[in-house]
Amino acid sequence: MGAIVQFENVGLRYGTGAETLSDISFTLAQGAFYLLTGASGAGKTSLLRLLYLAQRPSRGLIRLFGEDVVTLPRERMPGFRRRIGVVFQDFRLIPYLSAFDNVALPLRVAGMDEREIETPVNEMLAWVGLTSRAEARPATLSGGEQQRVAIARAVIGRPDILIADEPTGNVDPDMAQRLLYLFDALNRLGTTIVVATHDRDLSLARAETLRLEGGRLVDPDAEAGA
Amino acid sequence: MRRLFGRSSPRLLPPRRHRGPMPWVIAIMMFLMVLAGAAGLGLAEAARALGSNLSGRLTIQIVEANPGPREAQARAALALLARLPQVASAKRVNAAEMQKLLEPWLGDALAGDLPIPVMIDVTLAEDGNDVAAVTTALRQVAPAVRIDDHSRSLAPLARLIGALQWTAMALILLVAAATTATVMLAARAALDTHRATIDVMHLLGATDLQIARLFQRRIAFDALLAGLAGFAAAAALLALLGHRLSALGSELSASATLPPTAWALLLLLPIAGTLLALAAARWTVLAALRRIL
Numbered sequence: 001m002g003a004i005v006q007f008e009n010v011g012l013r014y015g016t017g018a019e020t021l022s023d024i025s026f027t028l029a030q031g032a033f034y035l036l037t038g039a040s041g042a043g044k045t046s047l048l049r050l051l052y053l054a055q056r057p058s059r060g061l062i063r064l065f066g067e068d069v070v071t072l073p074r075e076r077m078p079g080f081r082r083r084i085g086v087v088f089q090d091f092r093l094i095p096y097l098s099a100f101d102n103v104a105l106p107l108r109v110a111g112m113d114e115r116e117i118e119t120p121v122n123e124m125l126a127w128v129g130l131t132s133r134a135e136a137r138p139a140t141l142s143g144g145e146q147q148r149v150a151i152a153r154a155v156i157g158r159p160d161i162l163i164a165d166e167p168t169g170n171v172d173p174d175m176a177q178r179l180l181y182l183f184d185a186l187n188r189l190g191t192t193i194v195v196a197t198h199d200r201d202l203s204l205a206r207a208e209t210l211r212l213e214g215g216r217l218v219d220p221d222a223e224a225g226a
Numbered sequence: 227m228r229r230l231f232g233r234s235s236p237r238l239l240p241p242r243r244h245r246g247p248m249p250w251v252i253a254i255m256m257f258l259m260v261l262a263g264a265a266g267l268g269l270a271e272a273a274r275a276l277g278s279n280l281s282g283r284l285t286i287q288i289v290e291a292n293p294g295p296r297e298a299q300a301r302a303a304l305a306l307l308a309r310l311p312q313v314a315s316a317k318r319v320n321a322a323e324m325q326k327l328l329e330p331w332l333g334d335a336l337a338g339d340l341p342i343p344v345m346i347d348v349t350l351a352e353d354g355n356d357v358a359a360v361t362t363a364l365r366q367v368a369p370a371v372r373i374d375d376h377s378r379s380l381a382p383l384a385r386l387i388g389a390l391q392w393t394a395m396a397l398i399l400l401v402a403a404a405t406t407a408t409v410m411l412a413a414r415a416a417l418d419t420h421r422a423t424i425d426v427m428h429l430l431g432a433t434d435l436q437i438a439r440l441f442q443r444r445i446a447f448d449a450l451l452a453g454l455a456g457f458a459a460a461a462a463l464l465a466l467l468g469h470r471l472s473a474l475g476s477e478l479s480a481s482a483t484l485p486p487t488a489w490a491l492l493l494l495l496p497i498a499g500t501l502l503a504l505a506a507a508r509w510t511v512l513a514a515l516r517r518i519l
Contacts, residue, residue: 054429056519074434074519082431092426096240105238109432153430 003063004030004161004192005051010060012046020046021215024060028161028194033187036196037220038212044196045089047212048165051194052086053077065160082110085159085191089166091150093138099125099149100134106157124152128182144171151182161192168199238427239420239440248412248445249452255405256456256499259398260492264464266394267488273387281377284357286316288344290370299368300344306367312351312360319345343372398495402502409445409503413510416441428518438511442504449503453496461492 005028012021021043028034038044049055050062053069062069064080072080085106093102104121108114125131128148138146147167154162164183168176176199184206187193195207211220286303290296300318307316319327324342332340350357357375364371417424424437468483484492 052429054519074516077519078428078431078433080431081429086429092422094238094423094426097238105427106430109427109430109436157431 002030003027004065006061006063007050008061010050010057010062012043012050012055013058019058019215021050021057024217026210026217028192030160030192031187031190033184033193033207034195035207035209036194036212037209038196038198040198042198042212043215044198044212045165046215048086048163048194048196051161052084052163053081082106082157083160085154085157085162087147087150087154087162087164087167089169091138091146093146093149093153095138098135098137099130099141099145102138102149103152103156105153110157120156124156128152144175147171147179151179155186155191159191161194162186164193164195166196166198168197238423239416239444246412246415248408249448249455251408252405252449252452252499252503253456253459255401255408256453256496257460258456259401259405259495259499260457260460261463262394262397262401263492263495264460264484264488266391266398267491268484269387269391269394271483271485271488273384273391276380276384276387277377282350282352283376284348284350284360285374285376286346286348286364287372287374288346288368288370289372290343291341293341296341296344296370299370300346302367303346303364303371306363307346307348307360310360310363312356314349314351316346316348319347402499405499406502406506409449409506410510413441413445413507414514416445417511417514424515424518428515434512434515437515438508441511442507445507446500446504450496450500453499457493457496461489 005026007024007026010021010024011019013019024047036044036047046055050057051064053064056070060070065083067080069080094105097105100121103124104117107117107120122131122134125134128151130145130148130152133141133145136145138149141149151164151167154164162183167179167183171179180195183193183195187206209220211218286307288296288299288303290299304316304318307313324345328342348360350360357373361371361373364373427437464484472483
């Protein structure tokens, strides 16, 4: 499998403070499944922000889909972002849009014809078990339902890479495991998955683990054995 | 991308309960702009009427106290004027007309006892603008001649009208600048209000242009409604003023009324205002988005 993401000596500093991320180097293979673990404040969200192009690093090299995105012109960012699906920790659903319209948003952004949108959106809502809630606004959905809408929105554009920030943070263990199986099913269709979690009990046999501690990547096996 | 803004797609910005002060400000600005435009166009019409009425006309006076020489010079002058190629027509103002002209100042009794100059109304030929040549020729046959060139005597008034027209134009530009500033402030406020939605759309791959279109469409719609309201109010006021002005019955007031072409030009102001608002909103939003990754 080829590399879909490559980080080399990446550092991230907000303002003039200390580095939030230091000397991060790793490669993500296309079609693989990764768990990004670490305690709260370890830098998981910052690393994901670099991955989904919400932030440029302070130093280092990031290659995404084979191209250097550190120096990528702003005009080319949308094209890259459309290849990335993101499930935000706080979901970030548009509050005045229905579940259907929230899920349809990436397709509309991509310029898909309205007549071609209905079928895939309905299929996606069925996949996450929300067919009956298609017209509901986010405020009327439960936390778990909102999360599934966020997942449906992240995957409807068939992204090359799916990034989920603490998707299991606000759900019970059963739901967390079901979500993981959902991501696993998507991964089997060829999408590279990166799931950030501080839940040490969350596991998936096929998943590789990247562990962050104090803004640095550490050997997950060494940590497990400690 | 077109479909992001298509009729069938949902509103990506939330419906508004309050539109804020921008439409009101634009309506007031448009009201002032239409009044200034009407003033400019009305003055242009008045200047045109004044020019067509008075240009190419002279009034000749034979100012001679002695009746005999005065009559002789008047006849000589009329005979000369009839021959000059620069003159289209020349007509002596008769005694009754002179009496009527002087009556407001001199009264009935005095007018008959005073030596009154002979007056001749002259209309120059279309290509006969050489007033100096006419003057020279007249002085040779009528030494007591005085020539009143209407276009020269009315030049200060024409210059005043011209200055007022420029003032009206400057007012329109100032109001347009103020409208632009208002739209820019409104666009920035809207961006701040919808920052979370913009961030999400950016991360979903929306381009700056797609996001800018959402704002510019909304602001342009508000500007169009406000502009038409301002135009309607100004048009009503102008109609009322026109009615009052026509009641005066003066020639000047009649010449200052707006022709249909002027109304058509004024109607372009709300459309131009909408396009200006659209461009200002687009530029503001795009400039703000460029500061975001």
